[in-house]
Amino acid sequence: MILTETEETVVKETQTGVSKPDAIKIKNVTVSFKSKSNGLYTALHNINLDVKKGEIVTLIGHSGCGKSTLMNTISGMVAPTSGEVYANGNLVKGPGPDRGIVFQNYSLLPWLSVFQNIYVAVDSALKDLSATEKRELVEKNLQMVHLWEHRHKLPGHLSGGMKQRVAIARAFAINPSILLLDEPFGALDALTKGSMHIELLKLWNLDNRNKTIVMVTHDIEEAIFLSDRVVVMNNGPAATIKEIVDVPLVRPRNKKSIVHEAGYMDTHDRLLGLLTDKFDINDID
Numbered sequence: 001m002i003l004t005e006t007e008e009t010v011v012k013e014t015q016t017g018v019s020k021p022d023a024i025k026i027k028n029v030t031v032s033f034k035s036k037s038n039g040l041y042t043a044l045h046n047i048n049l050d051v052k053k054g055e056i057v058t059l060i061g062h063s064g065c066g067k068s069t070l071m072n073t074i075s076g077m078v079a080p081t082s083g084e085v086y087a088n089g090n091l092v093k094g095p096g097p098d099r100g101i102v103f104q105n106y107s108l109l110p111w112l113s114v115f116q117n118i119y120v121a122v123d124s125a126l127k128d129l130s131a132t133e134k135r136e137l138v139e140k141n142l143q144m145v146h147l148w149e150h151r152h153k154l155p156g157h158l159s160g161g162m163k164q165r166v167a168i169a170r171a172f173a174i175n176p177s178i179l180l181l182d183e184p185f186g187a188l189d190a191l192t193k194g195s196m197h198i199e200l201l202k203l204w205n206l207d208n209r210n211k212t213i214v215m216v217t218h219d220i221e222e223a224i225f226l227s228d229r230v231v232v233m234n235n236g237p238a239a240t241i242k243e244i245v246d247v248p249l250v251r252p253r254n255k256k257s258i259v260h261e262a263g264y265m266d267t268h269d270r271l272l273g274l275l276t277d278k279f280d281i282n283d284i285d
């Protein structure tokens, strides 16, 4: 098969030798924000990152380093000041149904019930489905996050963790090819968090591991358990990528047993080192 020049640039050899295209391509992205009080603030400087179709990549870094800003350039909600972002080969010019996002702050519509919040999203993204199929999809995803019994409640009557689970169910229901998760499990208790990890991986497996997932987290264990690569960011202003760490663990991964593997311990040490090297007592001025 003869590839065009563009196709050649997006096709990369994976570790297994199977060719997969880039689902996300971030090219020389710089983002500066203008504000009346502080003038120009450059959050990200010259970021380059390719994520292959079906990869799970996590972004990790200190608070305020620009992880959400980077996610928002992929979702299309923040336009790069310079550089470009491509999703599935198309230049990102704004949000689109190929990219589902779960925010830190849930972003639920407060006047709609739990059920309606998801139904409205399904209705607008999956127009070809019948009303029954849409309702079934909402039910399936609410069952997944154990909120079916709470479907008639308004978001204001839910706990933080419950709101986050509604937001996750909504993103899953739309089934986008790229899933952008901005600290989706941060507000959840350890048990729910653990079961959400499994649900996320189940969803990814069901889709033959073709769904591309980019996730922001502060949790090193979560990053290692879920991802193929962990992108560690430097602190801002003008944050850059400090290092990209490959996770050398085969799938499926068992949470209990991987922690005893050398690859897990090495990756954990490496990430901890990258995140804490500015916190040595000798670094204090």
Ligand SMILES: Nc1ncnc2c1ncn2[C@@H]1O[C@H](COP(=O)(O)OP(=O)(O)OP(=O)(O)O)[C@@H](O)[C@H]1O
Binding pocket: 033, 034, 035, 041, 043, 061, 062, 063, 064, 065, 066, 067, 068, 069, 070, 236
């Ligand atoms: N709309 C905006 N206007 C001005 N500054 C902004 C805007 N959005 C983000 N910033 C700034 O850009 C920097 C990066 O913010 P961002 O939210 O991306 O960080 P983060 O790594 O996601 O942080 P956290 O882990 O605390 O969520 C911060 O200094 C923030 O104040």
